[in-house]
Amino acid sequence: MIKFLSLIVVAVFSLSLPAAEPRGTGDMGIIIERANGSVLIIETTHNSQLYRVEGLGDLSHASAVFSRDERHAYVFGRDGGLSKIDLLSGTLLKRVMQAGNSIGGAISQDGKIIAVSNYEPGGVKLFDSTSLELLSDIPAHYAESKQSKTVGLVDAPNQHFVFSLFEGNQIWLLDAHNPKQPKIQKFADIGLQPYDALISSNGRFYIAGLFGEEGLALLDLWQLDKGVQRILPHYGKDDPKKPVYKMPHLEGWALTDDYALFPAVGRNDVLVADRRTWQLVKKIPVYGQPVFVMSRPDGRQVWVNFAMPNNDTVQIIDTLKLAVMTTKKIGKGVLHMEFTPRGEAVWLSVRDEDKVQIYGTEDGQLRGELPAHKPSGIFFAARAHQSGL
Amino acid sequence: MAAIAADITLQRQDELLYLLHQDCGSCHGMTLKGGLGPPLLPQVLQDKPVELLSATILFGRPSTPMPPWSFMLNADEATWLAKHLKGQAHD
Numbered sequence: 001m002i003k004f005l006s007l008i009v010v011a012v013f014s015l016s017l018p019a020a021e022p023r024g025t026g027d028m029g030i031i032i033e034r035a036n037g038s039v040l041i042i043e044t045t046h047n048s049q050l051y052r053v054e055g056l057g058d059l060s061h062a063s064a065v066f067s068r069d070e071r072h073a074y075v076f077g078r079d080g081g082l083s084k085i086d087l088l089s090g091t092l093l094k095r096v097m098q099a100g101n102s103i104g105g106a107i108s109q110d111g112k113i114i115a116v117s118n119y120e121p122g123g124v125k126l127f128d129s130t131s132l133e134l135l136s137d138i139p140a141h142y143a144e145s146k147q148s149k150t151v152g153l154v155d156a157p158n159q160h161f162v163f164s165l166f167e168g169n170q171i172w173l174l175d176a177h178n179p180k181q182p183k184i185q186k187f188a189d190i191g192l193q194p195y196d197a198l199i200s201s202n203g204r205f206y207i208a209g210l211f212g213e214e215g216l217a218l219l220d221l222w223q224l225d226k227g228v229q230r231i232l233p234h235y236g237k238d239d240p241k242k243p244v245y246k247m248p249h250l251e252g253w254a255l256t257d258d259y260a261l262f263p264a265v266g267r268n269d270v271l272v273a274d275r276r277t278w279q280l281v282k283k284i285p286v287y288g289q290p291v292f293v294m295s296r297p298d299g300r301q302v303w304v305n306f307a308m309p310n311n312d313t314v315q316i317i318d319t320l321k322l323a324v325m326t327t328k329k330i331g332k333g334v335l336h337m338e339f340t341p342r343g344e345a346v347w348l349s350v351r352d353e354d355k356v357q358i359y360g361t362e363d364g365q366l367r368g369e370l371p372a373h374k375p376s377g378i379f380f381a382a383r384a385h386q387s388g389l
Numbered sequence: 390m391a392a393i394a395a396d397i398t399l400q401r402q403d404e405l406l407y408l409l410h411q412d413c414g415s416c417h418g419m420t421l422k423g424g425l426g427p428p429l430l431p432q433v434l435q436d437k438p439v440e441l442l443s444a445t446i447l448f449g450r451p452s453t454p455m456p457p458w459s460f461m462l463n464a465d466e467a468t469w470l471a472k473h474l475k476g477q478a479h480d
Binding site: 060120244245 | 411412414415416418419420422423424425449452454456457461
């Protein structure tokens, strides 16, 4: 009897432990601590840190994608490490060194394949998302004995991936229905030095930014026979390009009902293109060279951060007026921004001040702050359900 | 060499190293093993003279993404960084 009672006591006690309380992960996310090879697991309901996970190697340029159940984060490190993290337990489940130097990755439409984009050796590798076992290796050969760094890797509908070749000036469309023998369709001469790319949230338009010349390269995945079109080809013709102190990123999709917004390379402008004709509508003068141009989920605001020496500031663009409405001094080294899934708040990493700040987007007021060691990328689990992220 | 190091305060040396790893590192990697830009490790740079590296830092390399840093570094500081990259002691 005593034994029986004590079993009940143990059972009741363990139920009352907070750790045993089941929870979802839809309000969770990770913050990269770039200098220490660690990530923070956070939640955005109470704005708190839940765990720090260590041992992820060189995360100086790191990004992440999430499993379709939002339980696991896959982190792509600079040193070629691919790490799988359990958000609920805050543990590193597995880590493989898959290349010498890596830039980012993507997860397939069905969640079964992780694709990683590598600089050295240049190419893309596909992995099983459960076991992280290598499925195939796709070196980015573009000429006799030449292999390109790959950039702008995204997932696309119908179990495809798309990426660009920085030195090879190409876009490759990868059909991964059979991930051990993927089929590749190549688009050559897309423009000089694509440096990053994005895909529209409906998975239709893949757009690569060009560093070596003005303009962007657009591939309509619904009409592949049209090939790659050049858009915004002369955006800087009256304004010579200045040196670039931080490569812009194309991520997410800054778009309103009518317009798409992009960072200009080497100029203090955000470019506005008409979404139907892809013609340049306006250049919005901004505080510095834009790095991220990111839309609040509803498209009403676009937040912009800048390359050094202007990386202490962000600006908010009003997308009806197509003009800067607010300029905010945040702190030194604003590297990345992430909106909560429905956009009521935005998290900003402030690298040189070792903290993450949380602002309300309606009133622009500071809502909270978390300490973080040299924070860079912020990635929320809700990305699991957005194509291209 | 000693004279150059002496001209750059310890605080400024810290700032230069922070710049090197955090900002140069955004292209060359925080550990300087390379990224979109080439690796900057001593074994890779051993055949490159300090003057060439210093000029590259100050004036950039046209038609590549490497920008000029002369707006925030002077010649002594660029030379100090070039020597640091080659693994030459400043003592």
